[in-house]
Amino acid sequence: MPITSTDIKDLWLIEPRVFEDTRGHFFEAYNQSVFEEAGIHHRFIQDNQSHSVYGVIRGLHYQLNPNAQCKLVRALHGRILDVAVDMRKHSATYGRVFSVELSAENKKQLLIPHGFAHGFSVLSATATVLYKCDAFYHKESEGGVIYNDADLAIDWQIPEGEQILSEKDLVLPAFKDAQNNF
Numbered sequence: 001m002p003i004t005s006t007d008i009k010d011l012w013l014i015e016p017r018v019f020e021d022t023r024g025h026f027f028e029a030y031n032q033s034v035f036e037e038a039g040i041h042h043r044f045i046q047d048n049q050s051h052s053v054y055g056v057i058r059g060l061h062y063q064l065n066p067n068a069q070c071k072l073v074r075a076l077h078g079r080i081l082d083v084a085v086d087m088r089k090h091s092a093t094y095g096r097v098f099s100v101e102l103s104a105e106n107k108k109q110l111l112i113p114h115g116f117a118h119g120f121s122v123l124s125a126t127a128t129v130l131y132k133c134d135a136f137y138h139k140e141s142e143g144g145v146i147y148n149d150a151d152l153a154i155d156w157q158i159p160e161g162e163q164i165l166s167e168k169d170l171v172l173p174a175f176k177d178a179q180n181n182f
């Protein structure tokens with residue numbers, strides 16, 4: 001299960017080793033000891049799953065400290081563009097956007113640490129996304145950044161007229177005004 005660093009500290013890309021045979025395939029979707037060996041120490045305690053149609057953009061979301069969440073994200077079905085934004089004020093990459101396509105086919109996973117906003121867009125007809133979290137959902141700690149923030153300038157790879165967002169996500173603040181205790 002190769003775990004590779006990205007150009008943002010503590011943000012990791014995981015590509016499981018897939019075993020194919022006449023029956024189909026097998027892979028370890030998560031193995032705590034492999035992560036520990038790579039120096040990544042998180043204890044996942046909640047799994048979330050969502051299903052969305054083409055054009056949906058969910059995000060950008062985070063939970064504030066002390067309820068910040070590390071997330072290990074993958075697509076069980078379909079293709080998504082997964083996006084993480086570094087919100088750690090003292091980080092050398094503060095405000096940097098990282099995006100990667102995660103799909104049922106490429107089986108890639110993104111490990112997003114505390115201090116990041118997270119979102120994704122759905123590139124296929126439908127997509128099912130599963131992410132492990134190391135902290136429980138805490139509604140009062142929820143924070144967010146507007147998906148079309150001018151400074152972040154994220155390309156969600158969905159034409160403007162085809163983007164679908166929740167009412168909640170349409171009124172999130174700009175990156176520079178977002179609540180941030182990271």
Ligand SMILES: Cc1cn([C@H]2C[C@H](O)[C@@H](COP(=O)(O)OP(=O)(O)O[C@H]3O[C@@H](C)C(=O)[C@@H](O)[C@H]3O)O2)c(=O)[nH]c1=O
Nearest residue numbers: 048050058059060061062071118119120136137166168
């Ligand atoms: C996130 C979450 C939501 N909910 C409830 C609240 C609400 O009624 C319903 C749908 O919630 P939302 O609209 O916030 O779902 P969604 O927009 O999919 O929110 C998620 O977006 C992605 C990008 C993330 O990174 C997640 O952390 C989470 O914020 O589910 C839970 O019960 N537990 C949870 O952990």
